[in-house]
Amino acid sequence: MATAIPAGGRLLGDVIRGIVTAERLRKLAGAIPKDAVREGDCTNQKDDTQCNQCKLKTGALLPARPRRAIRKQTKLNYDYQLYIANLKAGPEHFSYCDKVSGLPLSDVDLSLAGRAWSALKGEAQPDAEQLNITEWLYNGVWFDGFWRDDCTVVDAKGRYAQFLDEDGRPLQGFPSNVVFPDMRNESLSHISAVETALPQAKVEWHFMEAATYYHARRIIPLPITTHFTPLPPV
Template sequence: MASALPIGGRAIGEVIRRSASLERLRRAIGVIPIEQAKEGDCTNQSSSTECNQCKLDQGVLVPAVPRRAVRRENKVNWDYQLQIANMNAGPERFSYCDKNTGLPITDFDTSLAGRAWSALKGESQPDAEQLNLLEWLYGGVYFDGFWRAQCTVVDAKGRYAQFLSRDDGAPKLGFPSRFVFPGMIEEAGRQIAVINTASPQGKLQWHFMEIEVYRWASSSIPPPVVCVHTPYIQQVVHA
């Protein structure tokens, strides 16, 4: 769930709040390339072999920088990120890792019940504050996961519905409309810019835990990002 950086200001927030057209959003933040190769179009490639290669596999599995702010109260969002990252991953495996060493941390439960059970068994459990996540770094941009067989990088969005109006599904006034959702659009722009270097094979999917956020994204996040609603499956994360 690559963190969305605050951008823009009142103007962007008002544009989103008033349900401006997608094209106006594109012009407002300037994230859409003028020309974009069609899927499978090898016209501009030097050879068919180069065209058919998955350039996204040139990325690396590394601890996220800056460290993801894993806390007990928001851990469900990071669990969801790993669910999406590992849904079709392989041989790569995405997991929590130690924030200092970068080594994977597996088979743990930071819930109160889980920690109590581990204490009874004499097993130690990591504090959430000691955790980071392994992500896919390609072209200087972090993605939550990489599905090698599909040549697809993925991003996961957790609990953002709290920032949307129940009346019309638009971002609430204030912080959500000024920073949270414009930040998502800016993040999409950064990812689109780098995914275009992996065309025509490279693809980008965003998965949304909550249907309300998926609906907003479907009309606000520009292509080639493919938006998908994928419910969260609660489980103890294994890496």
């Protein structure tokens, strides 16, 4: 069932209603102009009031683009993403959303029991192929979530241990050639995006599985901090 759009997602509502212009979205998705880079440099400023503000707040909660590949087989990864995104979020609330309208959805249960319960209640049965997810867009880069009070953007990594051998090293082939190089490239993209928001801004990556966390500690550079944060049992 669609729920009311949270106050922290006011831009999401504007997108759905067509209030936000294409120019506004282009600015969100584009690189920070040189003037903004100079503004973020506090070296020659006598008053550091502006420098003490959290620039990550200028991002936006939006349906992810391109749409995330949510399927029944991968939904656990996205459940974990939402768990991490909302762990310390507020007033923003991250959620699944309809892939067409962008409207937030709650209580998406793709299990056989969940689909049967929806049918008994006369509700449309959820279909993973119709889902997208909301994320935080800052300086043209998508983050899984934003913790306003901590001035922190976060990323969540779910089932990646399947790509590691018993010694915790990437398996040959696709994992070593694509999966983990892409992970490191993503971390560099995150670092570049928040560069002008430092030192107030922080980036945390959370890992559902211990093996992936231990490997990521070796390949993910600072200032990103890595954390082993298991998904609580249901």
